[in-house]
Amino acid sequence: MAKRTLYNKIWDTHSVAVLPTGQTQLFIGLHLVHEVTSPQAFDMLRERGLKVAYPDRTFATMDHIVPTKSQKRPFTDDQAELMMQAIERNTKDFGVNFFDFATGRQGVVHIIGPELGLTQPGMTIACGDSHTATHGAFGSLAFGIGTSQVRDVLATQCLCMDPMKVRRIEVNGRLKPGVTPKDVSLFLINRLGVKGGIGFAYEYAGDVFNDMTMEGRMTVCNMAIEGGARVGYCNPDQTTFDYLKGKEHAPKAGDWEKAIASWKAVASDADAEYDEVIRFDAHDIEPMVTWGVTPGQSVAVNDILPDPEDILDKGEKETVLLAYKHMKLKPKQHTTSIQIDVAFIGSCTNGRISDLRAAAAVVKGHKVSPHVQAFVVPGSMMVRKAAMEEGLDKIFEEAGFEWRGAGCSMCLAMNPDQLKGDQISASSSNRNFIGRQGSPTGRTLLMSPAMVAAAAVAGHVVDVRTFTQGA
């Protein structure tokens, strides 16, 4: 049967039944769990006398609340310690796989799923976290859920779902030198809007995604939700298979060929029918910087900030005015005139080894600007170890960056890594919402890890392509 998208195929194979409400009961192949959105769900199971239905498909770790400076227990923050004890107790009581510090596999949930080979093409994957679409990079149907839905997946391995529409986003041609997957992501959100993807799964396709590494694809799929799309995915190909081969949980020798055949079959058919197709030219994409309070409020690094007078839509204009007020920036200002106080490299968007390599290549031989606090938070213990084996930690430390333990850190700041007052950060994370980085008046500029590294050294936003010391 041709003419089907990957989305349609995975939806069909995972449909269990049509419920009386008209919703589909969808089987979840892999359930990822973290400490923040799960304790209430486990408590609901206890209240109802339910068990975890498929503990062998359920994997937990802790990432959001863990401190990154010292990870010694007990944590100094009592609330964080209590939350840690809750996930330890819950995973033990319910027999759930748990990647804690002792396993050497702890890390941001969307980093460890792929690096352990748990994330595989053709799966449905759910997690109580909106950035679950990251796993779509492998050709899986992955999406964030709330805590009551975490309860449903724990208790039944299923969710009540309605199908989405599928929008194919093709980016063709070749990216210019210095333009990274993060820039592609910010560009698409800028063009399609932060609500443009509501109701859609995004299929990322075309030359740019065909040529992109798995880690790059993860960065773009990760931020699908910032464009309103709960699901984003790339079709699996040789790049996907090469990445997975040999990973701890990936299919082994006897199963590998069988797995490849099924993964190839799950890709969208050449003549698949889409609800929408949108095409962009790779040549139009420049290194991007957000200047506002939504991930869509961004400009190319060499552009000036927009003039609110040019915006016709009343609601959009008000959001832009709110952004200027919060960010303390001025219309038509050059991005390179924005001084920064903090530089943060990490998160589920850009905390992988290739991100750290890209940032290290920029800072090597330079020093962080004296007025900037700069730190690197590897996405997982395994990323951290790999980076140290390559000596990246030394490059960062010699430049004046702090080298931290794995966690979500300042991406959402529910740990000690927080902005103070109205500090402004250059951040490789995914959200620039008001208050996102821990201070109600804190300000965030989103950009690629290489751009954050360059800004850390220059002390202000700078085009990484023209970056030189003191620029």
Next chain:
Amino acid sequence: MSKITTLQGRAVPVVGDDIDTDRIIPARYLKEITFTRMGDYPFYDERFSHDGSKKDHPFNRTEYQGASILLSNVNFGCGSSREHAPQSLVRWGIRAVIAESFAEIFAGNCVMLGTPALVASKDDVARLQEIATERPGAIFTVDLTAMEVRVENFVAPVTMPASRRNALLEGTWDSTALLLANSLLVKAKAQVLPHPSGRMV
């Protein structure tokens, strides 16, 4: 589980596009391991200064205390999947949210709590917000059978996905029982689908 067909109450307007979940509930309140106190926190940083003094926010104004219908604009609830966001609104007293559009995860979370998230046209939302601003005592009726919101002599049609509406009308919005009923089918499905251990079937 209760069937939700009609709700009545006063409405509180929170005007703006792209009001995200970090604004609805700052991440530091997610450090609590129960939802019990979430009702203290909605829009916290917009309602309270650093020193704890009250700022001017609809959720702080006397006239909106006890309101049960929230009126907002485009892409309400965007960002995080944190159920803490609708939990904080519901525990504050909100029973229905009406907006021009919703972020998908947020809207789904609302329904899981038995709270309709209803979409109305831009002009109708503006009119509803105007009424709630000018006459905070006005009583709004949210009617899921007729799929409309009525206030004074104004009627606004509203929409939501049919399946979610059914779940509210039939009282099956807490979905665990529905899903458990098919556990044999689920078991059969689990046996024919790939496993995260890498085991192929």
